[in-house]
């Protein structure tokens with residue numbers, strides 16, 4: 001099992017990339033005792049019939065193995081920690097995956113290394129693919145938009161190692177994941 005929500009996020013965004021999304025949005029927000037994670041894309045989407053069975057491990061379009069665990073695992077993690085899971089999708093429009101977690105639930109996996117997750121996703125973006133990351137917790141907000149960063153950096157590439165290191169530090173310095181004994 002993945003015991004860091006950041007790794008679940010990595011998995012879900014991998015689906016968006018495979019779905020040919022041009023725009024991917026990751027939102028992590030903590031309010032009161034609720035941690036919410038939303039991943040939205042404008043990829044190929046799924047039809048109603050496929051969507052209705054998508055959290056069944058045997059629903060996959062993978063050809064390398066017969067099970068797909070990304071969505072079932074996230075759903076299980078959310079439900080085991082007193083939260084909820086919801087997925088909406090429309091063919092040709094995109095997909096939105098929402099999950100919530102009770103922060104104080106002992107079965108909730110820690111968020112883990114979210115800055116590394118975001119950086120590895122940025123490093124792997126395809127040409128023309130953009131990522132927005134929003135983080136909100138303990139009264140503090142941070143957001144990052146790769147299309148804006150690319151414009152500012154031009155002609156330097158966003159996936160240059162030095163840029164990635166810089167961005168990782170920037171994320172780390174600007175998000176609050178621990179406050180008053182509460183750790184996300």
Ligand SMILES: Nc1ncnc2c1ncn2[C@@H]1O[C@H](COP(=O)(O)OP(=O)(O)OP(=O)(O)O)[C@@H](O)[C@H]1O
Nearest residue numbers: 015016019045059060061062068069070071072095
């Ligand atoms: N964002 C998405 N857009 C379009 N189709 C999706 C999306 N997310 C999931 N799917 C479809 O749902 C299937 C199941 O996804 P899931 O993440 O549970 O498993 P998987 O991606 O097949 O395998 P694994 O995550 O274990 O590598 C995928 O194979 C894909 O066909």
Ligand SMILES: [Mg+2]
Nearest residue numbers: 011015070071
């Ligand atoms: Mg997957």
